[in-house]
Amino acid sequence: MPVLRSLMRDRILHLLLLIGVILLLLADYRWAQLPQAVDWQTIMTLTGLLMLTKGLESSGYFDVLGARLIQRFQHERALALFMVCAAALLSTFLTNDVALFILVPLTLTLRKFSHLPISRLIIFEALAVNAGSLLTPVGNPQNILLWSHGSLSVGGFILQMVPLAAVLMVTLMALTWFSFPASSIDKHEQSDTHTWQKRLFVVSLLLYIVFIVALELKFTGWALLLVAVCFLLLARSVLASIDWSLLLVFVAMFIDVFLLMHLPALQPWFARIGQLGEGGIYLLAIGLSQVISNVPATILLLQKVQPSDVLAWAVNIGGFGLLPGSLANLIALRMAQDGKIWWRFHLFSLPMLAWSMLCGWWLLRWLH
Template sequence: MLLNLVRPFARDRFLHLLLLVGLALSFVAPFQPKRWVHAIDWHTIITLAGLMMLTKGVELSGYFDVLGRRMVKRFDNERTLAMFLVSAAALLSTFLTNDVALFIIVPLTITLKKLCAIPISRLIIFEALAVNAGSLLTPIGNPQNILLWGRSGLSFGEFTWQMAPLALALTASLLVLCWFCFPNKKLIYQTHDKRHEWQPRLVLSCVALYVVFIVSLELKQEVWGLALVAVGFLLLAHRVLLSIDWSLLLVFMVMFIDVYLITQLPVLQHALAGINQLSNGGLFALGIGLSQFISNVPSTILLLNYIPASALLAFAVNIGGFGLLPGSLANLIALRMANDRRIWIRFHYYSLPMLLWAAVVGYGLLVLLKQL
């Protein structure tokens, strides 16, 4: 049992790389270990932990298998199934946030692999891109928008209207790409598999615990909410807690510390001192470029100290979620759940061209909006 919990940490090469990066940075950035714990966004860690438990509970209940069978029977070809899942990921991310949307869509997608021959890794890549495109629409779609919305002084509707052109353009572009990347190939349902039994009691318990957890997040009592979810699974199905990839949480904690160390580098702080002298194009490129290396949420936090929460900054950091893997934490969540080593390279075959296209479209829209 203990070995099963430790094994993911020992095999996680990405975690090992982040630890080495942090070690190297600690020699060139101010060494202040006491501040590292404050560099971690504990709200994000707690939220992820709760969602991981709840999603794994539904997965082990067998309900995703039942839902997957119904979906395969409803969609008769690969293209329509892919278009539906990508559209669902984009739509869910607009009001459930990008991370929550992935915790719903990706496990369901993985279940489909048992039922028919479909390119699971490619589907998960498109779902990761879809939540980046869909979540930028609303103030609550992702963490960076929450920050920008709070600083902008705009209403919910005004912020959404500001982001709508970019969200619609990128979502439409992604669906067109999806149409060409998934063939009109008939799905072959594997009827030889025996009928899968599922556990309604466990599913209903997960739904109840989900409500409790969401309410606790709203009341700013996330620690108590996480504790209730954990105790619930200890009593109902302790195997859920043993089946979770807990190393993912450590990956996020180390990432937050690494990003903090990067932002403390004297060379970076000196470079940002003259940020006000940059043109709009320079600020736009900076927001995108910075997001590629320290992720778009830390980039937003950092840049808000120098420039206002304008449409330019909102466009830049949201577009920065595409491209390299660190651009958005949602990318990491999706690819980790895929459990496929080759997906890490394949992701960039689609995400890098999408970044270039999004940058062109986004800057063009900013210029157009400025002229209106």
């Protein structure tokens, strides 16, 4: 019943389904192509991460960490700067979505111990993983695609992205500084001890490590099966309480993007992409990312143009701005469970997009 109620209340899922029905009537496709349009590797990865994160959260250990953070930091600004830096750092080698699955539940527990602006902090963590993950080839899916299609080494790719990453991180840290006051954290009265389920925490943590290693070894399906069976035997409530509708949202997004790319009216425009100059590619990559997310935009553009620093910078900048720009945005805001966070996110993300576009283009012109 909780799952059904979640599906009935999910307005984003309803909107994506409505768009999908309309596109089904307009696009040129075969029904057999629709299952292939879904990136099932991503769906399996998200499913596993949702289970593992819920397992860690259900163990109660995030309460212990949250209490320690509140004791360690005395001022809102210092705590915010720490969380933003942690999000950016983790995203460089654990990918942006994994970093969020670790930090957002921890951030939510801080609400139990203080009157912190939790939603604003989660917004900045979403911005941080977009800025931090662009630095390395494994920081996010679009970088993995660009690196695998190009000829740069790992060091060469990082060197290519350093100027943009440096500017965006300096900008984000300055924005964090001014957005969070230096006032003392208003703390709740809390007990000295916090109960937690040690066995569930240890099992979830070990499975987390196994799952991340399995992702690198391309054994995602078997690892997901292992995680599901362990929770089925140890803590069935974990499986019942994860956000299943989020997975359906991602499936619907993949199908909608596939249908959009197969609209007959858009085919002549796609054919002209290869004739665009650097400025056109830069603007198109950012614009497409705002509509269909930066990973599908990268997949589409790599069919027409060669991987370059212009394309790499543009699709990563496209992660800012509107909510669909990056799938990490959707993950973070869904986990926040705050109805007002959806429009508040854009108050910070849209200015960040405009500034990133200007700085990125100026840097590219200067470097070239």
